[in-house]
Amino acid sequence: NAGVMQNPRHLVRRRGQEARLRCSPMKGHSHVYWYRQLPEEGLKFMVYLQKENIIDESGMPKERFSAEFPKEGPSILRIQQVVRGDSAAYFCASSPQAQGAGEQYFGPGTRLTVT
Amino acid sequence: KNEVEQSPQNLTAQEGEFITINCSYSVGISALHWLQQHPGGGIVSLFMLSSGKKKHGRLIATINIQEKHSSLHITASHPRDSAVYICAPERFRGSGGGADGLTFGKGTHLIIQP
Numbered sequence: 001n002a003g004v005m006q007n008p009r010h011l012v013r014r015r016g017q018e019a020r021l022r023c024s025p026m027k028g029h030s031h032v033y034w035y036r037q038l039p040e041e042g043l044k045f046m047v048y049l050q051k052e053n054i055i056d057e058s059g060m061p062k063e064r065f066s067a068e069f070p071k072e073g074p075s076i077l078r079i080q081q082v083v084r085g086d087s088a089a090y091f092c093a094s095s096p097q098a099q100g101a102g103e104q105y106f107g108p109g110t111r112l113t114v115t
Numbered sequence: 116k117n118e119v120e121q122s123p124q125n126l127t128a129q130e131g132e133f134i135t136i137n138c139s140y141s142v143g144i145s146a147l148h149w150l151q152q153h154p155g156g157g158i159v160s161l162f163m164l165s166s167g168k169k170k171h172g173r174l175i176a177t178i179n180i181q182e183k184h185s186s187l188h189i190t191a192s193h194p195r196d197s198a199v200y201i202c203a204p205e206r207f208r209g210s211g212g213g214a215d216g217l218t219f220g221k222g223t224h225l226i227i228q229p
Contacts, residue, residue: 033217040180043201043219104148104217106158 002027004094004107005074011115013072019079019086025094032075033104034067037089049075091093118142121202121220129228134189136223138202141183148203148217149176149187158201160185192227199224 005024013019025032034046045059049069068076089111093104149161150200162169167180169176178185189196202220
């Protein structure tokens with residue numbers, strides 16, 4: 001059973017471009033979480049999704065960031081018009097049960113660098 | 116005041132020593148996670164607990180809900196245990212203020228010397 005997969009592992013974008021980060025949860029997991037780790041800082045919750053639904057996006061910046069988890073395919077975290085401050089490691093995690101009821105399994109992360 | 120406080124921030128110990136990392140939190144939680152992040156950046160979930168104590172191999176995690184405190188212990192520590200250990204309480208949804216979901220401590224940087 002493959003673990004949580006994220007791609008790309010490394011992404012370089014120029015300021016103003018769009019970044020798309022993909023997360024494929026573990027088989028059988030329908031809950032996905034996105035976290036951001038800024039350089040020299042701790043992890044921060046961004047968004048919690050189930051298939052076709054955003055459950056909690058209270059950690060997402062209000063502008064330029066969006067997330068989806070379609071019925072088919074991976075979850076996508078999209079950052080429009082990237083700025084240098086978006087440079088960070090973005091981790092997704094998945095769980096088979098709702099938040100608070102099960103362990104979360106983390107992907108290897110996508111390291112975004114904005115030049 | 117941070118919602119999650121971990122101590123110590125940095126810890127260097129000799130191989131074989133007993134290690135304790137502490138975590139105090141101020142929010143209402145449904146569970147608490149301990150995570151391990153290796154130098155390459157990957158994150159592994161070590162424990163999720165909501166009461167009492169759990170043990171996996173040389174790792175032990177305890178939680179006291181009334182005191183809002185958890186500890187992670189490593190027995191017979193080994194250089195391969197060197198990593199950042201992160202405490203992550205999971206808020207009750209709707210517990211007020213800030214984002215729901217996992218909140219994270221800043222991590223304890225552990226180095227075990229041979």
